[in-house]
Amino acid sequence: MSCLQFRIGPVGWALQAAGAGEIRYPAAAYAPFVVTDGAGWPPPVLMSLAVRAGGCQAPESEPLFRAGRNWALWDDGDGFFVASGREGNPARRGCRVCRRLTDGVLWAGDQPLDSPLRYPLDQVLSWGMLARCGGILLHAAGVVRDGVGLVFAGKSGAGKSTVSGLCHTAGWDVLNDDRVMIYQEVGEWKVAGTPWHGSGRFWQNRQVPLGGIFVLQQDRVDVAVQLGVREARLALLDSVSVPWFEPSWSQGALDVVAAVTAVVPVSRFRFTRSVSAVAALEKQF
Helix, strand or coil: CEEEEEEECCEEEEEEECCCCCCECCCCCCHHHECCCCCCCCCCEEEEEEEECECECCCCCCCCEEECCCEEEEECCCEEEEEECCCCCCECEEEEEECCCCEEEEECECCCCECCCCCCHHHHHHHHHHHHHCEEEEEEEEEEECCEEEEEECCCCCCHHHHHHHHHHCCCEEEECCEEEEEEECCEEEEEECCCCCCCCCECCCEEEEEEEEEEEECCCCEEEECCHHHHHHHHHCCECCCCCCHHHHHHHHHHHHHHHHHCCEEEEEECCCHHHHHHHHHHC
């Protein structure tokens, strides 16, 4: 029996595969998230998955949601079924998990020991798992200055990788340049890096206190203007992964947006894509 554990922020997976060989995650972006020393384990929300070889028979019914040919999700009564790479049946990869997202079965294709749970399945499952622990996945870059995390939210093309690169050049640590997790732990809001990086190829397995959120807007000036709570919530929703297809998951995400914007400052950051943008941030923090 081969076993492996990996964790992203407040959520984690324990994978078990029968037979010879060891489960491995050779991709550079995933390697830091594999648990090797047991520190910080188990996470607040844990899912155990039995790994099997081969494809999976996806339901024939219409899914709750279909992301083109990338992935689809079904409600199959007792739980959820998620399939990726589905151009027919059986799907190349997929998993069936219980409704509480605590355990399930993962069909990992022809090479079940090679990164069995990977994008997009892990990201889709994380939406529901985050709803259980008061967290969200945000389309945002995350950087660290003096031990405090700053988040730069925006859709594709907003400048997340650009800002990450500028901060990196200035000596700041970059958690990720495309997706981060925000969650509450023992009454403190935190931001965590993920393996799902952008074009800047930044990723770190690290969680730090959350000091501020910036909604990106490219401009000819470098200035951050703090938003009121109502405006902050509306602006942030553009960047939050809200799984509208499942009410229990989506309500959890909306509750987090309301909670975090009530206590963490949210600003609109108008920036020029130059080193002066970082200088403007340094003046504010």
